Amino acid sequence: METRRILIAGLPESGKTTFLAALWHTLKHGKHPSLQLARIPDNAAYLTSLSMQWLSFEVVKHTTHETKRSTLLQVETMPGGPTFDLELPDLSGESFSNGFELRGWETHVSESSCTSTGLALFVGPKIVDMMLIDDAINIADKIAPPIDDGNTTHQVTATEKPQKATTPSKKWSASDSPTQTYLVDILQQISRERPRYRPLRVSVIASAWDKWMNSSLTPEKWLERTMPLLWQYLESNSARFPWKAYGVSAQGGDYLNAERVRQLEEMDPCERPIVASGTGVSNDLALPLAWFFE
Amino acid sequence: MSATVPCPQPECKAHEDGKCIEGLDLSTCPHWKGRTAHSTPDDEPGRLEDLVDWPSGKGVAAEERGVLSRARQTRTVLVAGEPFTGKTTLIGALYIAFHRGSIGPFRFAGSETLLGFEERCFRARLASGGSSAETAHTPVKQSTVLHLAIDNMNTGARKDLVLADISGELLKEIYESPGTARMMPIALESERVALLLDARRLVDKRQRHALVARSSQLARVLYEKRITSTERPLLVVVTKCDFLPQESAEWDEVRNQTQKVTEAATFATSVFTAARRGPGLPPGAGFEELLNQWTAPTLTAPTLRTASPARAFDLYDARGEG
Numbered sequence: 001m002e003t004r005r006i007l008i009a010g011l012p013e014s015g016k017t018t019f020l021a022a023l024w025h026t027l028k029h030g031k032h033p034s035l036q037l038a039r040i041p042d043n044a045a046y047l048t049s050l051s052m053q054w055l056s057f058e059v060v061k062h063t064t065h066e067t068k069r070s071t072l073l074q075v076e077t078m079p080g081g082p083t084f085d086l087e088l089p090d091l092s093g094e095s096f097s098n099g100f101e102l103r104g105w106e107t108h109v110s111e112s113s114c115t116s117t118g119l120a121l122f123v124g125p126k127i128v129d130m131m132l133i134d135d136a137i138n139i140a141d142k143i144a145p146p147i148d149d150g151n152t153t154h155q156v157t158a159t160e161k162p163q164k165a166t167t168p169s170k171k172w173s174a175s176d177s178p179t180q181t182y183l184v185d186i187l188q189q190i191s192r193e194r195p196r197y198r199p200l201r202v203s204v205i206a207s208a209w210d211k212w213m214n215s216s217l218t219p220e221k222w223l224e225r226t227m228p229l230l231w232q233y234l235e236s237n238s239a240r241f242p243w244k245a246y247g248v249s250a251q252g253g254d255y256l257n258a259e260r261v262r263q264l265e266e267m268d269p270c271e272r273p274i275v276a277s278g279t280g281v282s283n284d285l286a287l288p289l290a291w292f293f294e
Numbered sequence: 295m296s297a298t299v300p301c302p303q304p305e306c307k308a309h310e311d312g313k314c315i316e317g318l319d320l321s322t323c324p325h326w327k328g329r330t331a332h333s334t335p336d337d338e339p340g341r342l343e344d345l346v347d348w349p350s351g352k353g354v355a356a357e358e359r360g361v362l363s364r365a366r367q368t369r370t371v372l373v374a375g376e377p378f379t380g381k382t383t384l385i386g387a388l389y390i391a392f393h394r395g396s397i398g399p400f401r402f403a404g405s406e407t408l409l410g411f412e413e414r415c416f417r418a419r420l421a422s423g424g425s426s427a428e429t430a431h432t433p434v435k436q437s438t439v440l441h442l443a444i445d446n447m448n449t450g451a452r453k454d455l456v457l458a459d460i461s462g463e464l465l466k467e468i469y470e471s472p473g474t475a476r477m478m479p480i481a482l483e484s485e486r487v488a489l490l491l492d493a494r495r496l497v498d499k500r501q502r503h504a505l506v507a508r509s510s511q512l513a514r515v516l517y518e519k520r521i522t523s524t525e526r527p528l529l530v531v532v533t534k535c536d537f538l539p540q541e542s543a544e545w546d547e548v549r550n551q552t553q554k555v556t557e558a559a560t561f562a563t564s565v566f567t568a569a570r571r572g573p574g575l576p577p578g579a580g581f582e583e584l585l586n587q588w589t590a591p592t593l594t595a596p597t598l599r600t601a602s603p604a605r606a607f608d609l610y611d612a613r614g615e616g
Contacts, residue, residue: 104345131420132390134571170423172416174351174409178393185408189348228395229402236403236445236452 010122015207118292375490
């Protein structure tokens with residue numbers, strides 16, 4: 001039986017483990033048109049424990065640096081069709097953030113990046129942009145424009161010395177980088193470790209998609225607008241990383257929104273997830289993984 | 295298998311003596327973080343894990359720039375200019391512009407020195423705690439090169455640029471003593487040279503004549519040493535045009551002074567740029583032209599093209615960028 005290993009990557013709290021929890025429950029109940037579970041694995045304790053949290057509307061505990069879990073599922077892309085072993089290593093977000101900041105990652109992460117046939121790259125709702133001082137000043141000026149009393153109109157000249165500025169008080173460290181810089185460098189490291197002749201399909205998964213649904217942007221357009229550097233990198237390297245973008249809300253909504261939680265409580269749990277692809281929306285959580293089997 | 299993994303901080307021997315070079319407790323040291331022992335179901339408790347190292351991601355020392363060209367065909371661009379002309383700011387602003395989107399037809403395609411860019415841009419970010427955007431001055435001893443891969447959406451061509459971010463002090467050696475200058479090797483192999491002129495100094499009556507004289511001398515040395523030529527004209531980049539108020543008389547002065555330098559270079563083109571917000575050209579002005587020049591396979595016939603500032607404004611207004 002052919003084994004397809006999927007690398008699930010993303011920074012801490014980007015929705016990787018919640019995705020696994022919901023995926024396991026919905027796969028088990030045969031609700032995914034794109035991927036079916038062929039049989040229950042011999043050891044499903046970890047996935048079951050995650051899905052219980054998810055079913056109870058608890059925030060699924062994210063994978064810590066100390067826990068290394070790998071899940072092996074037998075799946076088929078159509079009933080009675082060829083069966084694959086789907087291996088999903090649940091790596092901690094710290095493995096990836098530390099890789100960027102400390103310039104090294106554990107051998108098992110490296111091994112996964114070399115041997116995987118697909119990469120599910122999670123982009124969480126907490127996106128660090130690192131605002132520029134100029135932009136902050138510009139926004140401040142728009143909120144409270146400089147006072148012009150009509151008598152003291154001031155003509156700016158090119159040689160005028162700017163006001164004395166406050167010296168930066170913080171020493172730079174790699175963790176001061178924007179989220180998209182982290183994600184680009186993770187992809188670059190994966191690229192370095194894999195043979196050039198083996199392209200890696202990438203599903204970019206924007207998690208907590210319920211937050212962005214009202215923007216009416218497709219996931220691709222959202223990525224282009226929200227993370228332009230990552231989008232450009234993927235577009236420029238599409239031969240090496242053929243890619244698609246998905247918007248996924250494995251929870252189905254924000255648990256802090258009482259009204260939404262009440263709606264979710266009334267629903268069949270398999271219908272809770274929201275998966276956006278192009279202009280379409282479904283509950284098929286396996287969709288971002290299914291094209292790794294084509 | 296257990297491994298002793300050194301701390302990434304230079305000269306730190308924490309992996310040997312357990313002492314942090316910065317005097318911190320290892321459990322709180324940000325550099326040691328993640329290198330402490332992990333207890334896992336498969337490992338014995340208290341062992342260090344094997345790590346697969348990533349490249350440092352910082353700028354590469356100029357004399358070690360060969361590591362960037364091992365796996366790819368690179369083009370070296372010498373970004374030259376006097377101290378505080380805005381070399382680091384220009385390079386950092388290009389990188390920041392890619393964080394906002396493509397620059398004309400040019401898309402970001404990767405960088406082996408992402409951390410080098412981030413470090414240089416940090417002072418322009420709010421997180422630095424500063425109140426005015428600024429970039430670090432390149433110290434004499436730390437001349438480094440940065441890598442930036444870009445691709446052109448229209449042609450599909452990819453270029454790996456090695457940007458030589460050298461200090462102004464070392465540049466002075468090139469035009470004063472070209473025979474013995476420490477930076478001559480990298481200058482000689484540069485395929486493009488951008489000579490930066492600070493627009494504010496070009497309109498300063500006390501500074502402009504000396505600046506133009508020094509820059510013209512450098513332009514001439516570059517031509518005589520065949521670093522610039524008909525095929526590789528010097529690119530005179532006027533920086534800080536964000537400070538020049540639109541339609542002011544100072545623009546004529548900048549254009550006149552710039553032309554003196556382009557004439558001394560024999561073969562040169564010029565471009566007016568702005569990296570920050572100000573009363574003049576909008577941030578990002580001139581960047582597309584800069585990348586066009588740096589990536590062009592062979593440059594067009596030699597010209598003495600000094601764009602009219604009025605026309606430059608028209609261009610940005612027409613694009614809705616003004």
